[in-house]
Amino acid sequence: xxxxxxxxxxxxxxxxxxxxxxxxxxxxxxxxxxxxxxxxxxxxxxxxxxxxxxxxxxxxxxxxxxxxxxxxxxxxxxxxxxxxxxxxxxxxxxxxxxxxxxxxxxxxxxxxxxxxxxxxxxxxxxxxxxxxxxxxxxxxxxxxxxxxxxxxxxxxxxxxxxxxxxxxxxxxxxxxxxxxxxxxxxxxxxxxxxxxxxxxxxxxxxxxxxxxxxxxxxxxxx
Numbered sequence: 001x002x003x004x005x006x007x008x009x010x011x012x013x014x015x016x017x018x019x020x021x022x023x024x025x026x027x028x029x030x031x032x033x034x035x036x037x038x039x040x041x042x043x044x045x046x047x048x049x050x051x052x053x054x055x056x057x058x059x060x061x062x063x064x065x066x067x068x069x070x071x072x073x074x075x076x077x078x079x080x081x082x083x084x085x086x087x088x089x090x091x092x093x094x095x096x097x098x099x100x101x102x103x104x105x106x107x108x109x110x111x112x113x114x115x116x117x118x119x120x121x122x123x124x125x126x127x128x129x130x131x132x133x134x135x136x137x138x139x140x141x142x143x144x145x146x147x148x149x150x151x152x153x154x155x156x157x158x159x160x161x162x163x164x165x166x167x168x169x170x171x172x173x174x175x176x177x178x179x180x181x182x183x184x185x186x187x188x189x190x191x192x193x194x195x196x197x198x199x200x201x202x203x204x205x206x207x208x209x210x211x212x213x214x215x216x217x218x219x220x221x222x
Contacts, residue, residue, distance in 0.1 A: 002158070002174045003072055004115070005099040006032045006217040007040060009126050014095050015053060017126050018043050018183060022052035033216035034058065034096075036072050037140055042133060042154050043093040045187055056092075056133055057140050060085075060155035070140075073158045074132065075172060077195065085132040086191045093128035093183055094156050098209060098217045101169040110213060116168045117210040117217050120178065124209065124220045129156035130175040130186050130197055162200040164207065176201045 007014075008030035015023050020043055034040045039055045046052040059070025063081040074082060084090070098119040107114050120127055133154040141147035158172035165173040175198050177183055186194055210219055 002099050002101060002156075002172075003036055004215065005034050005096045005129075005174075006117075006124075006220045007034060007096050008032055008124070008217070008220045009095070009097060011041070011053070014041065014043075014126065018093060018095065018128070019051055020053050021050040022046060024053045024055055026055070032218065032220055037070065041095055042131065042152075043095065043128070043187075044091070044133060045088060051187070054152060056152040056154045057136075058154060059140075060132065060134065060153055061136055061138075070153065070155075072155050073172065073174070074155050075158045077157065077198065082132070085134055086194075088188050088194075090132050090134060091187055091194070092131040092133045092154055093177065093186065094131040094154060095126055095128055097124040097126060097220045099129075099174055100215075100217070101165065103168055103211070104170075112213065114211050115213065115215055116208060117220075118165065118206055119209045119220075120205060121207060122209055122219075124217070128177045128183060128186075130177055131156040157198050159198050160200050162206060163203045165200075168208075173200060175199070176206075178205065 011028040042056045062068045062071050098117045100115050100117045103114040131154050136151045136153045137149040139146035157175040161173040
């Protein structure tokens with residue numbers, strides 16, 4: 001389960017690559033470590049059909065019957081719980097430069113599991129996770145410091161891991177979109193077409209760029 005990623009590219013470059021018309025009105029500092037419930041930039045279709053960037057908290061509402069924490073990664077899109085958010089107006093792109101998984105076994109030297117960072121290349125070029133979003137009226141934050149709603153919240157899809165991710169995390173990897181055609185299809189296509197994007201990224205398009213104790217992608221932040 002991917003519960004850590006980085007987004008360190010500046011807002012202008014994000015807007016240019018993803019053809020965002022309305023930018024987030026505020027400062028967007030580098031985020032070398034994005035964790036669950038952190039606010040992060042998300043790209044969605046605005047009311048007028050133009051793409052806009054908004055800050056949302058990472059974690060969708062869980063199914064009412066099971067409860068639990070907000071859901072960051074979503075695999076079973078046939079579940080009735082997710083059905084309401086499959087239309088284009090609730091789909092989004094989540095910009096990222098890299099994502100991380102914990103190694104399956106502890107490092108013999110540190111006795112702790114390494115954080116393994118993945119990216120499209122050593123230069124950490126921008127890509128997007130295939131996400132969904134909604135409005136949430138409850139509290140977020142911590143029990144000691146709750147942040148009252150309403151909030152805009154998001155999560156992103158996962159799929160079968162490819163051969164690069166599988167040795168580190170056998171269960172899943174994020175759905176990664178890398179081309180204009182994929183971004184357009186995810187934001188606008190009918191679900192019968194868009195769901196075909198829930199597939200692993202080809203092995204040759206992903207590489208391990210860092211491994212160690214750091215919970216922030218230091219190279220991405222440089």
